[in-house]
Amino acid sequence: MKCVVNTDQAPAAIGPYSQAIKAGGFLFISGQIPVEPATGTVVPGSVAAQTKQVLDNITAILKSENLNLGNVVKTTVFLSDMNDFQAVNQVYGEYFSQAAPARGCVQVARLPKDVSVEIEAIAYL
Numbered sequence: 001m002k003c004v005v006n007t008d009q010a011p012a013a014i015g016p017y018s019q020a021i022k023a024g025g026f027l028f029i030s031g032q033i034p035v036e037p038a039t040g041t042v043v044p045g046s047v048a049a050q051t052k053q054v055l056d057n058i059t060a061i062l063k064s065e066n067l068n069l070g071n072v073v074k075t076t077v078f079l080s081d082m083n084d085f086q087a088v089n090q091v092y093g094e095y096f097s098q099a100a101p102a103r104g105c106v107q108v109a110r111l112p113k114d115v116s117v118e119i120e121a122i123a124y125l
Contacts, residue, residue, distance in 0.1 A: 007064035010057045011035035014112060020061050022125065027065055031078065031120040032057040033112055047084040047116040051091040054119050059095075062123060071123040072101045078118040082107040088117055 005020035005027065013019060013030065020029045034043040034050035037060070043053040055069075062068055077088060085105065093100075101121070111118050 005061065005065060007061055009037055009060035009064060011037050011040065020065075022065065025125050026073075027062070027067065027071070027123040027125060029058055029061050029121040029123065031076075031118040032061075033115045033118045035113070042113050042115055046087065047079075047081075048087045048091050050116050051088045051119075054117055055091065055095045058119060058121050065123075065125075067123050067125070069095055070099070071125070072096070072121050073124050074102045074122040075104075076120050077103065077105040078108050078111060078120075079105065080108060080111050080114075080116050084116055 001023070003022040004018045005022055006018065010019055010032065017030050020027055032054045034053035035041065036043060036053065037057065043050050059069060062071060079085065079088065
């Protein structure tokens, strides 16, 4: 069975997709970009500030299902510039300080709203 997950504590989808889908014992969280849920605007500033907002958005979606970052088993990080890898890792490590999930990281040509970072996640229920 598939169940759509949606919370107003994370940014609304900007296209025809769900914030997350619960299925088969997992929560599949769509790629989150650094958009503030209350205003719908992109967080200005450094890639570190943007990464923090992205991880806060993921945390909010997890919380809506009574989960936390400890439930995350896999993430994929999308960067517009691989030179930002260390700055993203610094913030990422603050959120995933123990038993970090498996992860992929790729540089892409462009991200929605021209942000610097997007992260998607899979959490175990």
